[in-house]
Amino acid sequence: MEQSPQDATLAAYERGALQYAARTSTAPAPEVDTLLARVARGARVLELGSGPGRDAAALEAAGLTVDRTDGAAAFVDALRAAGHQARVLDVRAEDFGGPYDAVFANAVLLHVPREDLAAVLATARRACRPGGVLVASVKKGEGEAWTRAKLDDPRHFTYWDETGLTSALRAAGWTPEQVTESTLPGAVERWITVIARNEASTLPTGAAPPRSGDLAETGRNGADRPAFAGSPDLEA
Template structure:
């Protein structure tokens, strides 16, 4: 199943109309409107719905068939927030990643226009939808939503867009990042080479300009280049390298690999999502496989415009807290040490670990 997302406008109302009506017929209790409200609506009303100032309206297509929809609408009372509305996937296409793709697109759009938080409302008894939204990073907040006719309130859920805003900085400033990154391979390359034999197959998270992948290949390893920013992936492909877009927060990593290499990448993962990412790195390597990664040393988290001139979000770790979370994720032989270079005004940690071998 290959899903294509298309942005629609008022001129596309005839394509959007049957999907909206199908959603209202399939899930009558999930929306603020009803099928009766819209079934006989004139063209002008459909056009008006697709003309909300600053909004994003999407349809998801499987071939020629529209199988889902979603909209992002700026909050008129809070410029830092947008609302995810009109979210629906055809029953025959559920559990195939359509909802996640739509949500990801809305989140990327919101981050691109400077919005910090995405909000949605869901019926209190719709546990299936709530679990789906939780898997996509939404968290229920302790604020009542709109009052329902039976006296209950909708559940409000929000998703912090720090990862998307950080990724947007890389998308827009990939050339500047490449220009300001020196050609010397990271010390993490040597850490990995000491742990795996020549010929090992390595998944690189956050390949960026590709400097470290070249060093790993020169040493005899086979590297699968990935990055969350399409700008970097396009540049790598243009240079003749295989590369793919991979979102470390949501995508399956593939594998099995002999190692996962992540230099200055996991430092962008929000603390609540870090354990999940570590679990997926573990699943991506075969028994005995290796993790080699670097993060920033410190406490808490912060934004910085250093290097790119655009804000990027960083999560800081202490050696003990990093070792604990890596071990809890199932990794063994966890080793964490400070690897700050002399003269650097930023402090760094390196972690290496190994997936336990199968027993019995």
């Protein structure tokens, strides 16, 4: 049976975790500062797609407690070998755990099919305490595409615009605060950063928009863009 794009992407990360880490900047993503500006020291954060772990390390250094997770067991194994607690978490899961003060999803949700994003966001919201925050980033654009950048095996991406992301957030029960372009100078591709709050919602507890059933969590830590201006990746 042919793999779905999400499962194929996850398999690419499983096979290429070390290669990916070697080809990705070690500087924290800009979304780290975005989150730190919105939570108190000691806040408990769920990170979806920890990858090599650079953003989690920066958040922990600032006094936050991070639950490191990834859909690829290869990344989780590497994090554990480095002395960190980490767990495999697939966004097809019905429950992410919690409650957390924040959910951090840098360069992760771009692997989720368009029709499934609201369901994943709803699961993330249920893991977040009332008043908690979501900080996430996705690639800006139209449609979807495959790339072999960084890894020998192809990865699949879904592109978004601000209007579509805002609609998906609201459908999942989040209250969007900012959904804005955050492309850095010299970046190969354009990006959008999302900031949203878990305010009172009409979405019933345990309810979520329908998902297609073939969704796999394949996200990363700072996957495909430069962490600072003037240092672009060769290709996202």
